[in-house]
Amino acid sequence: MTQATLPRGATIGIIGGGQLGRMSAVAASRLGYRVHILSAEPEPPAQDTSRTITVGAYDDEAVLRRFAGSVDLITFEFENISSAGLELLASLCPVHPAGRVLAISQDRILEKTFLGERNIPVAPWVSVPDEETLENAATELGYPFLLKTTRFGYDGKGQFRIADPETLARLAPELPYPLIAEGFVDFERELSVMVARNADGAMRCFSVTENQHRDGILDVSLAPARIPVSLAEEAEKLARQIAEEIGLVGILGVEMFVSSKGTLLVNEIAPRPHNSGHWTMDACLIDQFEMHIRAVANLPLPDPFRHSDAVMKNLLGPEGMAMCGTIMEHSGLALHLYGKSTCRPGRKMGHVNALFPLGALPGPYGVSARLDEALQDLQKS
Ligand SMILES: Nc1ncnc2c1ncn2[C@@H]1O[C@H](COP(=O)(O)OP(=O)(O)OP(=O)(O)O)[C@@H](O)[C@H]1O
Ligand SMILES: [Mg+2]
Structure with missing residues (x-):
């Protein structure tokens, strides 16, 4: 079945106000759409290129409700919205990509x-929910291996290269569990x-x-x-x-x-x-x-x-x-x-x-x- 096309002049809501939102808003306006940005930070890069901006927290129900009520479709430049937030948005407005895609x-x-x-x-990997499971990861993967936070990583942040058992023992008490261990x-x-x-x-x-x-x-x-x-x-x-x-x-x-x-x-x-x-x-x-x-x-x-x-x-x-x-x-x-x-x-x-x-x-x-x-x-x- 063919789905409806968003009519020209409609407003696209973009969650996130960084450079990806800034450049998405330019593209949207070239196609005849208006853009409303929701940004957690004041004065974000996307402010310069969009018609409307709301500054508010991505987990604030009132903010999300108002935002969804003011746009015809919601998309993202930033994927770390809570699943509750995504469900709320989807109950009020078409959301693309769907919450399930973001959750994964x-x-x-x-x-x-x-x-x-x-x-x-994919590279071999092991789930490391807590300190006790670290040894198992080392045994399964061998050295060197990488530990990464399961969520909120970007630009290589939240990653630890474990070269040998000494590094593992030194870092183990301080690591931000839950983690994923990946073969290097x-x-x-x-x-x-x-x-x-x-x-x-x-x-x-x-x-x-x-x-x-x-x-x-x-x-x-x-x-x-x-x-x-x-x-x-x-x-x-x-x-x-x-x-x-x-x-x-x-x-x-x-x-x-x-x-x-x-x-x-x-x-x-x-x-x-x-x-x-x-x-x-x-x-x-x-x-x-x-x-x-x-x-x-x-x-x-x-x-x-x-x-x-x-x-x-x-x-x-x-x-x-x-x-x-x-x-x-x-x-x-x-x-x-x-x-x-x-x-x-x-x-x-x-x-x-x-x-x-x-x-x-x-x-x-x-x-x-x-x-x-x-x-x-x-x-x-
Ligand atoms: N298993 C691995 N083995 C070797 N190098 C890796 C491995 N995982 C990640 N890296 C290196 O670290 C970089 C960043 O890793 P990854 O993409 O997983 O994290 P990220 O923080 O989400 O990064 P980004 O936001 O830049 O995509 C990779 O592009 C790669 O260069
Ligand atoms: Mg990456």
Whole structure:
């Protein structure tokens, strides 16, 4: 059955006021919608680009009721809303993606269980509800392994690398249980796939992206990823399977590892626009934010048409902001700033996209001189 399309002029409520909300609101307005942001923080980045903003707590029933009453559809840029909050919103207004999708992605154990039940490959893992279960995790996984908080992790926060029994014994009394223990993946590279799906079940993927992290935070994304076509096809197939089986309406980032054996392991899923999809803003006719809005509004999802290869670099903290002057002088670079008034080290302040002709990013066996130069330029400036 064909579902209704959100009429032009309708108001989309976005939960969360960060940069993802800011850029989603621009895309929504380009499609003729109005945006109302709900943000827990005052003066968030999305305030500059949306018609209305409510500042209030995501678990305040009165705030959620008023917000749901003032919009025609609710979506997210931030997935950590309580299940009670999600249920309340869904009783008052259409919510996409559905609460169930958020509940799975909020909790690493539910997430890994969901994936495992569908034979989607993940790193070996063990649930660690308390200190007593730590030893068992070490025995099952061997050293080194990672401990992660089951909820509220981002940018590598809430993660502990356990190299040996001494580290384990030292950290054990202080750790923020419940945790998940994951086998340490000696990966060859990291990938992500952005997949969008609308209520009619139409699906689209953006080109598989290669991601490089520094200090647990995404640093650079390259699109397309420098991997063989067959592996890219496999990555896209996994993303489509997850989107379909989770009943996604919206956009979803699927983070993956390429193991040292060349096989794919899914790391985590994020049912919202994703930092690793920011390159689409300049290298595609339809970017990830527009695809997200189209998906939740049940509009058509045509080929996003990647017209260039791209490298995205995050601008973090004062160091990142110091690069803005040079970036603006360069041809082929597109600067995106998030309008954040406080600039702390490591904080995502903006990003820059470098565009290259199609095919300029090399295959799996090296980095082109052109790309090297561009990255060095960016890093030097
Ligand atoms: N099992 C693992 N083995 C090796 N490296 C890992 C593993 N899990 C995570 N990492 C590294 O840490 C990074 C962040 O981990 P993860 O994505 O699980 O956490 P996060 O805090 O949700 O991060 P983000 O918000 O950046 O997605 C990964 O992109 C990867 O580089
Ligand atoms: Mg991640």
